[in-house]
Amino acid sequence: MSERIYLFKGFERFWHWSQAALIMFMLLTGFEIHGSYALFGFAKAVSYHSFAAWALVGLWVFAIFWHFTTGEWRHYIPTTDKMIAVARFYSSGIFRNEPHPFKPSASNKHNPLQRLTYLGILVFVSPLIWITGWLYLFYNDWAAWGLTNLSLDWVATGHTVGAFLMLAFLVSHLYLATTGHTPLAHIKAMITGWEDVDHGHAPREG
Amino acid sequence: MKRIWQRVLFAVASCIVGIAVAVAAESSGAVGVPKSTADHSKFKELQREFASGQEVTKACLSCHTEAAKQIHQTQHWKWEVINPQTQQKLGKRHVINNYCTSATSNFKACASCHIGYGMSENFDFASQENVDCLACHDTTGKYTKPSGFAGAPVTKDTEFPPGSGKIIKGTNLTPIAQAVGKTRRQNCGNCHFTGGGGDGVKHGDLDTSLEKPDRDLDVHMAKDGLNFSCATCHKTDAHQVPGSRYAPTGKDGHAALMPGNPDDKGRNVATCQSCHGQAPHKQAKLNDHTDKVACQTCHIPEFARGDVPTKMRWDWSTAGKRDKNGKPLVVKDDDGYDTYLGIKGDFVWGTNVKPDYIWMNGVNKYTLAEDKIEKSAEPIYINKYEGSARDGKSLIWPIKTFTGKQPFDPVNKTLVVTHLAGADDTAFWANLDWEKAVASGMKTAGRPFSGKVDFIETVSQWPITHMVAPKEKALACVECHSRNGRLAAIDGVYIPGRDAKGMLDMLGWGVVLLAFVGSLGHGLMRIVSRRKN
Ligand code: HEM
Numbered sequence: 001m002s003e004r005i006y007l008f009k010g011f012e013r014f015w016h017w018s019q020a021a022l023i024m025f026m027l028l029t030g031f032e033i034h035g036s037y038a039l040f041g042f043a044k045a046v047s048y049h050s051f052a053a054w055a056l057v058g059l060w061v062f063a064i065f066w067h068f069t070t071g072e073w074r075h076y077i078p079t080t081d082k083m084i085a086v087a088r089f090y091s092s093g094i095f096r097n098e099p100h101p102f103k104p105s106a107s108n109k110h111n112p113l114q115r116l117t118y119l120g121i122l123v124f125v126s127p128l129i130w131i132t133g134w135l136y137l138f139y140n141d142w143a144a145w146g147l148t149n150l151s152l153d154w155v156a157t158g159h160t161v162g163a164f165l166m167l168a169f170l171v172s173h174l175y176l177a178t179t180g181h182t183p184l185a186h187i188k189a190m191i192t193g194w195e196d197v198d199h200g201h202a203p204r205e206g
Numbered sequence: 207m208k209r210i211w212q213r214v215l216f217a218v219a220s221c222i223v224g225i226a227v228a229v230a231a232e233s234s235g236a237v238g239v240p241k242s243t244a245d246h247s248k249f250k251e252l253q254r255e256f257a258s259g260q261e262v263t264k265a266c267l268s269c270h271t272e273a274a275k276q277i278h279q280t281q282h283w284k285w286e287v288i289n290p291q292t293q294q295k296l297g298k299r300h301v302i303n304n305y306c307t308s309a310t311s312n313f314k315a316c317a318s319c320h321i322g323y324g325m326s327e328n329f330d331f332a333s334q335e336n337v338d339c340l341a342c343h344d345t346t347g348k349y350t351k352p353s354g355f356a357g358a359p360v361t362k363d364t365e366f367p368p369g370s371g372k373i374i375k376g377t378n379l380t381p382i383a384q385a386v387g388k389t390r391r392q393n394c395g396n397c398h399f400t401g402g403g404g405d406g407v408k409h410g411d412l413d414t415s416l417e418k419p420d421r422d423l424d425v426h427m428a429k430d431g432l433n434f435s436c437a438t439c440h441k442t443d444a445h446q447v448p449g450s451r452y453a454p455t456g457k458d459g460h461a462a463l464m465p466g467n468p469d470d471k472g473r474n475v476a477t478c479q480s481c482h483g484q485a486p487h488k489q490a491k492l493n494d495h496t497d498k499v500a501c502q503t504c505h506i507p508e509f510a511r512g513d514v515p516t517k518m519r520w521d522w523s524t525a526g527k528r529d530k531n532g533k534p535l536v537v538k539d540d541d542g543y544d545t546y547l548g549i550k551g552d553f554v555w556g557t558n559v560k561p562d563y564i565w566m567n568g569v570n571k572y573t574l575a576e577d578k579i580e581k582s583a584e585p586i587y588i589n590k591y592e593g594s595a596r597d598g599k600s601l602i603w604p605i606k607t608f609t610g611k612q613p614f615d616p617v618n619k620t621l622v623v624t625h626l627a628g629a630d631d632t633a634f635w636a637n638l639d640w641e642k643a644v645a646s647g648m649k650t651a652g653r654p655f656s657g658k659v660d661f662i663e664t665v666s667q668w669p670i671t672h673m674v675a676p677k678e679k680a681l682a683c684v685e686c687h688s689r690n691g692r693l694a695a696i697d698g699v700y701i702p703g704r705d706a707k708g709m710l711d712m713l714g715w716g717v718v719l720l721a722f723v724g725s726l727g728h729g730l731m732r733i734v735s736r737r738k739n
Contacts, residue, residue, distance in 0.1 A: 033687075035703040041682075095735035164713075167714075168717045172725055175728070
């Protein structure tokens with residue numbers, strides 16, 4: 001049997017999807033700037049990327065504000081509780097149709113592995129991208145900021161490392177989004193806000 | 207009767223046209239206000255006949271008493287520059303290049319571009335009357351200094367070369383002297399557009415197409431646009447013309463010049479930055495380039511864009527062939543340009559040429575007549591600009607790379623001075639005999655010569671700085687921001703789009719691939735296991 005709970009609030013869903021769109025667009029334009037392929041043309045890729053950068057930075061400012069004022073940031077505090085169980089679920093239980101050991105609730109939305117991954121994104125990948133991206137954007141002001149020893153080479157390398165990590169995250173994230181009790185369950189939840197939460201064994205059909 | 211009417215009509219029409227032209231030429235802004243405060247045709251000193259250039263100069267100096275002394279200080283007069291960074295003695299009197307190789311020993315011809323009269327190896331550089339005022343101040347376009355007269359104009363019909371039956375028509379200097387004015391681009395162009403022996407030959411970014419360029423060819427000089435003269439940028443001070451490729455400004459690095467600003471003292475005013483500063487673009491990202499890239503690199507996408515080709519290569523070693531009449535052979539291409547001349551060798555011409563790019567800090571090192579050169583070190587750099595990403599004084603500049611093969615002395619291992627032009631029997635252009643011509647040239651230059659002539663590959667570098675295209679025609683980003691773009695050979699700077707690192711990319715895509723393959727495998731196992739259940 002299952003229960004519907006309201007897991008993702010309006011702003012959270014808006015934040016998630018607009019961030020998803022922006023990040024995909026930034027990957028697309030970013031790797032063109034990087035020289036991996038030609039799509040929009042270098043000049044357009046740079047202006048789209050810079051424009052999207054401002055949008056993303058703006059979104060992050062709102063998101064950070066929201067997380068702190070609502071206390072939602074607590075969802076990213078790492079925990080070891082059930083961590084082993086969750087890891088075991090994804091590596092074997094899921095193939096044997098076992099139930100998910102973690103039950104999300106409004107006060108505890110993410111399983112321990114999600115918490116850890118998202119925290120990694122929030123405290124490592126995003127800041128890396130953000131800081132290096134910011135520096136990249138304001139190359140001309142480095143001297144005025146006293147950053148005379150900085151080299152574009154390092155800034156770009158850092159930014160690119162961040163981009164690769166973000167892409168790797170995106171790939172896994174997209175896949176894991178299909179691991180709900182139906183392939184679209186998690187995705188629907190992030191659209192509507194409502195998640196079906198299993199209680200007990202409730203085996204899937206088929 | 208009809209005839210007379212025609213004449214009257216013609217006379218009236220001529221007067222109207224004449225007045226219109228005069229008004230257009232003299233006035234600026236307000237209609238009818240003359241540009242200059244002096245009408246030289248009203249000066250008694252100039253209302254006479256002049257038998258020579260020197261007579262004109264003396265008349266000029268009777269009012270402009272200090273002008274010759276100013277001229278005496280200039281590179282244009284001395285044909286000598288002591289390079290401030292290397293202390294090398296440069297200038298036309300000293301260098302050997304890979305075009306016509308050297309002015310020394312050929313002054314009778316070459317000095318038609320000297321701003322003096324009678325230039326020779328023993329020229330008196332203190333002479334005032336030998337300063338040629340008209341070369342730069344003629345406004346009629348009628349003043350010429352034919353080759354063969356060491357820079358003097360010909361005032362009476364003269365047979366030249368003597369005995370040839372060819373007559374050079376005499377020039378009446380009186381109307382020229384009465385119409386003197388500010389230097390126009392044609393004055394500069396007479397020599398600087400035709401350097402190397404013909405229109406556009408030498409520089410690639412200077413040729414007669416700049417006399418009346420359209421906007422696409424040169425935004426600053428466009429006849430229907432800003433209409434700059436050369437001196438608008440090369441703004442003289444006491445007859446000193448700023449801006450020279452012997453010691454150019456590699457990196458200006460300053461904001462736009464401000465009149466009166468003491469910090470601007472001694473700055474080269476002929477740089478782009480002296481007007482445009484360091485952040486000339488509305489789009490911030492473009493201003494990020496100005497610390498590394500010279501304006502010219504993006505804004506002069508190609509040189510020789512005005513339908514006048516420039517020489518890209520000159521091989522002297524093949525000179526000497528004659529046609530069946532025994533005359534030096536001439537071969538022309540479809541457009542009528544010489545590709546082979548018995549007196550000069552083989553040429554390669556280029557139009558719309560993409561420049562090469564180098565880090566350039568303004569230090570211009572020459573291989574001079576006294577420098578030892580080794581055949582094994584080919585190509586020999588006639589001149590080479592120094593610069594690097596790290597010296598803080600360089601920008602990435604466009605240059606014309608001119609290659610050649612020219613005579614040298616394989617025993618003494620030096621470049622040589624060749625006596626090319628002249629009526630005597632040692633001149634190469636008269637007898638096509640290298641040993642004789644080099645022996646005579648080296649003797650005049652006072653240099654040792656072994657008697658042997660061989661040929662050696664040489665390269666010279668010419669900064670590209672004219673023919674600035676309008677901004678819509680500037681280089682697209684991708685021209686450099688790509689793997690094999692125009693700056694593929696430039697080191698020491700990270701260029702997005704060019705410099706993806708093999709290692710980092712391999713690692714990065716590896717991680718991404720791992721995530722993908724992992725997801726795929728996991729998903730497949732889910733599907734398979736679901737089937738089983
Ligand atoms: C998910 C977010 C982002 C991704 C995946 C991403 C990816 C990339 C990549 C791969 C490059 C090419 C780097 C190179 O080869 O040198 C790049 C360039 C750049 N990125 Fe980002 N980026 C992101 C966010 C940002 C942000 C937030 C900013 C600014 C605050 C930013 C600013 C820039 C700038 C200025 C460039 C260089 C463009 C140029 O050539 O001038 N990026 N980005």
